Amino acid sequence: MKPAPFDYYAPRTIEEAYKLLAEAGGGATVLAGGQTLMPLLALRMSQPFILVDINKIDALKGVTRVTNSAGSRVERRASGGPQGEAQEAPSTSATRIGPVVRQNEVIADETLRRCLPVLVTATRHVGHHQTRNRGTIGGSIALGEPAAELPATAAALGASIEVRSVRGTRRVRADEMYLAPYATALEPDELITTIEFPDWPSDTVPLFREVARRPGDFALVGLVGALAIESGRISRAGIAWFGMGPVPMKARQAEAALTGQSVAALDVQSIAELAVADTAPFDDRHASAEYRRTVGRRIFARALGEALNVRQAA
Amino acid sequence: MSEHKIELTINGRRQQATVEGRKTLCDFLRVDTGCTGVHVGCEHGVCGACTVIIDGLAVRSCLMLAVQTDGCAVTTVEGLAAPDGALHPVQQALRDEHGVQCGFCTPGVVMTLAALTDGPKRPDADTLLDAMSGHICRCTGYQGIRRAACKLASKTGAEKP
Numbered sequence: 001m002k003p004a005p006f007d008y009y010a011p012r013t014i015e016e017a018y019k020l021l022a023e024a025g026g027g028a029t030v031l032a033g034g035q036t037l038m039p040l041l042a043l044r045m046s047q048p049f050i051l052v053d054i055n056k057i058d059a060l061k062g063v064t065r066v067t068n069s070a071g072s073r074v075e076r077r078a079s080g081g082p083q084g085e086a087q088e089a090p091s092t093s094a095t096r097i098g099p100v101v102r103q104n105e106v107i108a109d110e111t112l113r114r115c116l117p118v119l120v121t122a123t124r125h126v127g128h129h130q131t132r133n134r135g136t137i138g139g140s141i142a143l144g145e146p147a148a149e150l151p152a153t154a155a156a157l158g159a160s161i162e163v164r165s166v167r168g169t170r171r172v173r174a175d176e177m178y179l180a181p182y183a184t185a186l187e188p189d190e191l192i193t194t195i196e197f198p199d200w201p202s203d204t205v206p207l208f209r210e211v212a213r214r215p216g217d218f219a220l221v222g223l224v225g226a227l228a229i230e231s232g233r234i235s236r237a238g239i240a241w242f243g244m245g246p247v248p249m250k251a252r253q254a255e256a257a258l259t260g261q262s263v264a265a266l267d268v269q270s271i272a273e274l275a276v277a278d279t280a281p282f283d284d285r286h287a288s289a290e291y292r293r294t295v296g297r298r299i300f301a302r303a304l305g306e307a308l309n310v311r312q313a314a
Numbered sequence: 315m316s317e318h319k320i321e322l323t324i325n326g327r328r329q330q331a332t333v334e335g336r337k338t339l340c341d342f343l344r345v346d347t348g349c350t351g352v353h354v355g356c357e358h359g360v361c362g363a364c365t366v367i368i369d370g371l372a373v374r375s376c377l378m379l380a381v382q383t384d385g386c387a388v389t390t391v392e393g394l395a396a397p398d399g400a401l402h403p404v405q406q407a408l409r410d411e412h413g414v415q416c417g418f419c420t421p422g423v424v425m426t427l428a429a430l431t432d433g434p435k436r437p438d439a440d441t442l443l444d445a446m447s448g449h450i451c452r453c454t455g456y457q458g459i460r461r462a463a464c465k466l467a468s469k470t471g472a473e474k475p
Contacts, residue, residue, distance in 0.1 A: 001357040001358070002338075002341075003336040005315035005334070005335075005336055005338055006315070007315065007316040007335060008315075008316050008318065008335030008336075008379070008381055009316075010382075012383075031379075032470070034377050034378060035359060035374075036378055038358070038359065038376065038378070038379075039339070039358035039359050039376040039377070042338070042357055042376070042457060046351070051335065052380075053381075053382065055382065105369075124434070127448075128362075128445070128447055128448030129372065129424050129426065129430075129444065129445035129447075129448055130362060130365055130372050130373055130374050130426060130445070130448040131359065131374065131377070131448065133371040133372060134374075134375050134378065135372050141376060162416070214447065215447045216442065216447045217446065241383060276439075
């Protein structure tokens with residue numbers, strides 16, 4: 001239960017950090033909040049030669065608003081996708097969050113409460129008060145735990161992840177970041193430098209539901225997203241599941257079915273069916289795949305129904 | 315394997331030390347500084363017994379490296395009671411409400427409650443009870459701990475039933 005020996009470095013700049021990662025040739029691990037990495041080190045499931053502690057890099061902290069999106073085009077992964085270069089309507093403003101922002105700082109941040117209420121709600125469900133005091137948004141995004149709230153939230157809201165290495169800077173779309181449980185599009189020499197959430201229209205309804213045995217446990221089933229509503233119609237939908245497959249699962253069919261629909265005429269049940277069709281839950285000791293699908297269908301219908309009722313009543 | 319000089323404040327006393335990079339904060343506090351009130355239960359961040367206060371925030375000391383506390387102010391359960399032995403309000407509340415049985419988890423519980431109630435704003439009962447979900451107690455059945463937490467909460471928050 002003690003970490004294997006390693007060399008510890010605490011660089012002050014992003015450049016120093018990614019140089020260390022490059023020099024280590026895959027033998028280094030980045031230490032952010034440490035709330036997952038420290039147990040892995042203690043159990044010796046992870047035995048890096050070099051630990052690069054990024055907590056002293058001021059450039060990786062803080063929340064900023066940006067209003068220019070010309071320079072923030074999102075690069076697709078080299079392997080590409082069948083969708084090609086389908087580009088969403090460019091947003092004019094966004095919120096950039098440094099990866100070392102603590103989860104409890106996300107919850108308390110006035111800008112995030114105003115601009116990204118869904119992210120704040122989701123972050124309240126990450127771990128416990130004590131781990132959120134250390135755990136970071138970037139650490140959770142980089143780890144890619146399939147039942148975690150933050151990767152799914154980033155994927156649902158259309159976030160992009162800026163990563164840097166000695167080879168340069170690139171952006172990865174959050175919905176293309178996750179390849180398999182704990183496997184991401186990040187190369188071993190790359191460091192997350194910013195997580196950027198595009199602004200949604202002002203009239204956006206949040207969706208969030210999580211089913212877990214106890215507060216702070218990993219989700220058995222979770223759902224996060226947002227619906228933008230313009231004059232009675234859903235103009236944009238972003239929805240993702242967590243704990244419902246090997247990676248955050250985007251509910252693409254449900255998003256497509258919701259987009260353009262009139263709020264008053266929605267068939268909630270059939271959209272819930274579509275939403276669950278985009279999942280790949282598994283059996284484990286906590287719940288069966290069938291249980292997850294059943295619960296998923298119900299929480300989706302409930303969340304959507306409540307969100308739209310609130311809209312209609314307002 | 316790297317060694318590092320650190321300087322930090324532990325329970326109000328400035329200290330210097332040399333630590334191996336891989337040494338966890340809980341091992342450093344217990345072995346190198348004698349703060350054996352830091353209880354180490356699971357050593358992987360689940361039980362909460364090793365919780366200490368770092369710069370005002372409750373954190374699990376098994377999930378931090380000692381080297382990371384360079385320049386920090388660390389408070390352990392040894393640093394809470396007054397020099398004359400008068401208990402901290404959190405300790406007194408746990409005593410009054412029988413929130414202690416074997417005492418293994420207690421230092422962690424105390425540190426979380428102390429960090430939250432000594433802050434600038436006194437939290438409501440919901441906040442304190444939610445924070446208690448980060449601690450595992452195998453004796454008390456939590457009822458005494460819950461009563462103590464509610465007693466410490468601000469009266470504007472949700473009251474216990």
